[in-house]
Amino acid sequence: MFTGLCAFPLTPLVGEIVDEAAFARLVSRCADAGVDSIGVLGSTGIYTYLLREERRKVVEAAVEAAQGIPVVAGVGAMRTRDVLACVEDAQAAGASGLLLAPVSYQRLTEEEVYRLYCEVSSASDLPVAVYDNPATTGFTFTDELHGRIAELPGIASIKFPPPAPGQAAARIARLRAVVPGGVTLGISGDWAAAEAMLAGCDVWYSVIAGLFPQTAKVIVDSAVADPSLHASAALEPVWALFRTYGSLRVTATMAEVLGLVEVPCLPRPLQSLDAGGRSKVEEALRLSGLGS
Template structure:
């Protein structure tokens, strides 16, 4: 479950309702690309914006369309009670793993985050991927907390935030951090890289899987980058990632890849022009034009 490419597709909307026709096209694209796993309703999949019955319906649709490709489902919510209910419906609908970030409105203390994971891991029957996403949750995991939560039952992976794995001169810098994480977490717990700008370098540095926003729409591009980490030099991997710099810049300017991927999905004909729930919006005119040029130039697949 926690190896290779885990693709994070968009959950598209149409007139404030989930567009299941478009969604199934996105999942079919991932199935055809033979991705290792799919995370339906990750951050790109908009899990905080879905009601529980919608989460169940999207999970069922994902599992049916993926047809054997393992599906992970985001279950985060403000209250532990709702996280547990989300976990219950996701498992009943066929999810093979769960993704959980410490979602909050009021900033959380470490003891509260630990209590969240203690409660959830005792009440699930499929593996859990612990998701550190400080850009969204405003919470960062200490090494002590990583050590504590990964000792809990049913924890199968951690999803670390994006970080540089090489310096400006092309020297590897990420191995030391990964080595320290390996010493903190049990051997059976996979370490996944996120932040697509750092994904290829993270895989070459030794991460077990790439949890990819880009892979949710362009899985073959990410699979090619992962394959190159097995046989190419560090400099070659850096060059591959730097080729996508215009896209990474667009991600950064729009506070992540969600709006970029939503706009790209519309440009490519998968979804309606505006496939996000209000008040979220796709890229505005200037950035949309830049994205159209980027897609033409880079020939992503």
């Protein structure tokens, strides 16, 4: 399950509630394209802005629309109690795997993060992907901590942030040296995916695949040769916006521009891009060939 292409669709809102119909359509697009798995309630899935009941419904809707493709559900929350409740709900809703980021307002220690993963790995039989996202959580995993966590039962993958250009192979080598062979390595940060997959990454945890799964599949399916880099380079106008504005706001704006979701689709106080940013998104879609 934690190999190939994992597509992360947006969780759109209409008013103050989850737009389940629009969400199901986004999931169906991913399933129709034949992605390897579908990740819900990640950062693009706005999990930290949703109540427990809303998150449970999102997982249920995803499983129903996924056409048998494995669904990986984000279960991060501020308190371990709430994480474990989300684990229980995800399992009951039919998720095939879990994605866990160490979410906190107070900066966490390494031991606190380790204990969090201990409790989650003991609470469920579902495989767990470690979500290493320091830009959002404020917590930076050391390689030593990754190694400790990866030894826990049920830890199946590490979703790590994009390394500097040209450093993917070295980053992967350092992680391979500390984690068991059965734990897969997955790249986050879409602009770095082609390089990372060519360097030996097992899975691309992809934001762009949540809207354009077939385009992302071209990059993954050709990741044994240079065509992957060319396919990724063609999306540089989008990658540039991701780096500038963050993938969530850009993705939400793209979905709005394409008429896939209602406007606005993000939970307040979050907003999609303003008129100037929206024009840049429209131009990036045109230049990348994604606007049709």
